[in-house]
Amino acid sequence: MYWEEKIETMDIGTLRSLQLSRLRKTLERAKTTPYYKKLFEEIGLDTDIKSLAHIRDIPFTTKNDLRENYPYGFLAVPKEKIVRMHSSSGTTGRATVIFHTREDIDNWSNLVARSIYMTGARSEDVFQNTMGYGLFTGGLGLHYGAEKVGMMVIPSGTGNSVRQINIMRDFDTTVIHILPSYAFRLLDVFESESLDPRKDVKLRIAFIGAEPHSEEMRKKIEESYDMDAFNSYGLSEMNGPGVAFECPEKKGMHVWEDSYLIEVINPKTLEPMPDGVEGELVFTTLNRKGMPIIRYRTRDLASLYTGKCPCGRSHRRLSRIKGRTDDMLIVKGVNMFPIQVETVLMKFPEIGRNYQIRLETKGHMDEIYVEVEVLYPADDMREYEGLKNRIAAALHSEILVTPKIILHQPGAIPRAEGKAVRVVDNRVKE
Ligand code: DLL
Numbered sequence: 001m002y003w004e005e006k007i008e009t010m011d012i013g014t015l016r017s018l019q020l021s022r023l024r025k026t027l028e029r030a031k032t033t034p035y036y037k038k039l040f041e042e043i044g045l046d047t048d049i050k051s052l053a054h055i056r057d058i059p060f061t062t063k064n065d066l067r068e069n070y071p072y073g074f075l076a077v078p079k080e081k082i083v084r085m086h087s088s089s090g091t092t093g094r095a096t097v098i099f100h101t102r103e104d105i106d107n108w109s110n111l112v113a114r115s116i117y118m119t120g121a122r123s124e125d126v127f128q129n130t131m132g133y134g135l136f137t138g139g140l141g142l143h144y145g146a147e148k149v150g151m152m153v154i155p156s157g158t159g160n161s162v163r164q165i166n167i168m169r170d171f172d173t174t175v176i177h178i179l180p181s182y183a184f185r186l187l188d189v190f191e192s193e194s195l196d197p198r199k200d201v202k203l204r205i206a207f208i209g210a211e212p213h214s215e216e217m218r219k220k221i222e223e224s225y226d227m228d229a230f231n232s233y234g235l236s237e238m239n240g241p242g243v244a245f246e247c248p249e250k251k252g253m254h255v256w257e258d259s260y261l262i263e264v265i266n267p268k269t270l271e272p273m274p275d276g277v278e279g280e281l282v283f284t285t286l287n288r289k290g291m292p293i294i295r296y297r298t299r300d301l302a303s304l305y306t307g308k309c310p311c312g313r314s315h316r317r318l319s320r321i322k323g324r325t326d327d328m329l330i331v332k333g334v335n336m337f338p339i340q341v342e343t344v345l346m347k348f349p350e351i352g353r354n355y356q357i358r359l360e361t362k363g364h365m366d367e368i369y370v371e372v373e374v375l376y377p378a379d380d381m382r383e384y385e386g387l388k389n390r391i392a393a394a395l396h397s398e399i400l401v402t403p404k405i406i407l408h409q410p411g412a413i414p415r416a417e418g419k420a421v422r423v424v425d426n427r428v429k430e
Contacts, residue, residue, distance in 0.1 A: 002313075008315065088235070108144070113145040116145055116175075118248075123150030139155070165190060179210055181416075187353060203226075211419040216343055220346060235300075237293055261283065265279050273303075301324065340399055377410055
């Protein structure tokens with residue numbers, strides 16, 4: 001049931017001591033990097049810290065710090081010790097790059113294997129990895145972990161949906177790694193091939209993650225394919241996937257606290273938030289040799305669950321990610337997150353598999369449009385007038401502004417190659 005029972009079920013006291021000793025080593029290693037050497041000298045840091053709380057004496061590391069010290073300013077080992085580079089999927093500004101030693105790759109793969117094993121996937125399974133291979137960590141990250149578990153790995157990569165389905169059928173794929181938005185898109189392709197994903201393929205487990213998605217979306221994916229879907233969270237700066245993963249209880253994702261120190265802060269005041277209260281996630285690597293990162297501000301918003309998990313693992317659980325601080329939209333003075341729109345949309349069975357939020361300036365006012373595909377084509381979209389009003393009313397009670405709903409035929413809204421683009425902001429910036 002456990003990949004590493006001793007670590008996964010370690011009592012909290014022992015886990016905290018392990019974290020402290022690993023944190024000290026991390027600070028020692030960080031001291032050798034150009035960036036932290038300078039920082040630690042400036043703040044006069046004694047790396048032999050006495051408690052985990054002392055980490056708060058160290059300033060946060062931001063994406064901007066990584067960018068300004070691009071490419072090698074965070075390296076803690078000579079370059080010849082590095083065996084792999086990955087990069088974040090950020091679309092704005094200079095990419096951030098992350099370097100790994102052989103040991104780092106081994107430790108990361110082990111965390112991914114631990115996560116995979118936790119969901120019930122085993123060496124008998126056939127694993128199809130539909131995530132991008134390359135600089136993105138979703139492909140290679142899961143690949144190495146799945147090989148460690150001993151599954152037969154099919155590195156199908158992204159795109160070519162008909163071939164993806166053929167592979168599933170020819171090789172009896174049982175476990176799949178897939179973006180939640182792509183799991184939806186693939187349903188259209190099953191339909192156009194006159195195939196039923198519940199009957200014509202043998203999928204039993206999916207790892208879904210890398211982008212925000214609602215509980216309602218998970219449920220739809222599970223029902224449509226008749227499989228269990230597990231939420232998987234990670235970010236390139238913390239290796240990639242394998243930072244936090246759901247167990248079969250599906251009530252939060254266990255953060256692997258032997259390898260990451262997690263803090264939740266108020267993104268405005270930067271004060272620590274207690275367990276159970278939503279805030280920005282901040283991570284410190286505890287086991288990375290090539291490129292330690294301390295107190296990295298993720299901009300992701302979530303909370304930590306308190307209380308024991310019935311699965312027996314002691315590592316704290318993370319709630320679903322609500323979005324990034326920079327995903328928050330302020331429309332007509334009201335704050336909202338795209339995921340709130342998704343949660344409402346998913347409750348309408350007539351709604352199809354893609355949606356987009358578009359913001360425009362009309363006069364001096366913000367206007368919000370929610371573009372939605374219907375599930376079944378209509379000869380005349382006017383048939384759906386009633387639906388439009390019902391969606392607008394349901395959205396109003398969730399986000400407190402009334403959006404204009406635009407309904408489209410199935411497949412009409414453009415689809416992104418990788419992670420879904422849920423918001424198009426065309427507002428005039430003053
Ligand atoms: O997306 C790593 C990953 C790959 C995770 C495959 C899971 C599966 P980046 O490209 O650096 O790394 O993007 C990281 O994606 O800060 C979140 O904003 C978002 N994200 C990742 N997983 C989830 C999730 C990978 N389960 C950024 N739910 C993160 C919501 C997620 N958002």
